[in-house]
Amino acid sequence: MTQEEILELVRQEESQTHERKRSLSLQREGFESLCGMVNADPAQGTLVFGVAPDSQLVGVEPGDLDKAQRSLSQTISANFEPRLQFEVQVAELQGKRVVLVSAQRNRDVPYHEYDGRAYIREGTVTRQLSFTEKKSLERRRNRDLHTGPWKCNKCGSWVGNLVSVRITDQGMQKSYACSCGGEYWPAN
Numbered sequence: 001m002t003q004e005e006i007l008e009l010v011r012q013e014e015s016q017t018h019e020r021k022r023s024l025s026l027q028r029e030g031f032e033s034l035c036g037m038v039n040a041d042p043a044q045g046t047l048v049f050g051v052a053p054d055s056q057l058v059g060v061e062p063g064d065l066d067k068a069q070r071s072l073s074q075t076i077s078a079n080f081e082p083r084l085q086f087e088v089q090v091a092e093l094q095g096k097r098v099v100l101v102s103a104q105r106n107r108d109v110p111y112h113e114y115d116g117r118a119y120i121r122e123g124t125v126t127r128q129l130s131f132t133e134k135k136s137l138e139r140r141r142n143r144d145l146h147t148g149p150w151k152c153n154k155c156g157s158w159v160g161n162l163v164s165v166r167i168t169d170q171g172m173q174k175s176y177a178c179s180c181g182g183e184y185w186p187a188n
C-alpha cells in the first residue's frame, strides 16, 4: 500500500472490514477483531494501530518499530489457526507513526481461530462464534461438507448437486471441476 492509500484508509470510519486501535498494547482486542473480519463473508480486514476511536491520529508508542513489526508478525503467525495470510506495514503520517495489519481468508478455509477461539464481525461489533455457528460455517464453506448449491468461479454457472468424481492414484476423489475449466465453490 502506498502512503496515500494508507492515509486514506486511516481516515475511514470503523466498518465491517476496518478497525482501529489507539495503542499497540491493545493487540489482543485488535487481533480478535481481525479474526472476526476475515471470518465474515468479505473475508478480509485491516487493523490500524495508532488511531483513536474518534479518528484522531495519535501515533503508536515511541520505540523500535522494526522490532514491534516483527513481534506483531510472530504473534499473528503463532496464534492464528489455520495460518493467516497477512501483511504488516509501518507508515509515518503527519509526523505520527501507525502500524497497519491487513489480512484475508483463503476460500478453502471455513474460518480462522485466534488463540483457540473463532470470532465473527457484524458491522463494527466483534463477538465469539458458537459451536453451532462454526459447524454451520463449515457446512457452508468447506467443499467436502457442503451439499449445494454450487457456483463456478469462472463461468458463473450454478448447479444443485455435484456428483462427479475423478480417479486418482489415491482412489476416488470428489471433483469440483467445471467443464469451462473453472471450479465449483459453495454458492451462498
Ligand SMILES: [Zn+2]
Pocket (backbone or CB within 6 Å): 152, 153, 154, 155, 156, 157, 178, 179, 180, 181, 182, 183
Ligand atoms: Zn464453469
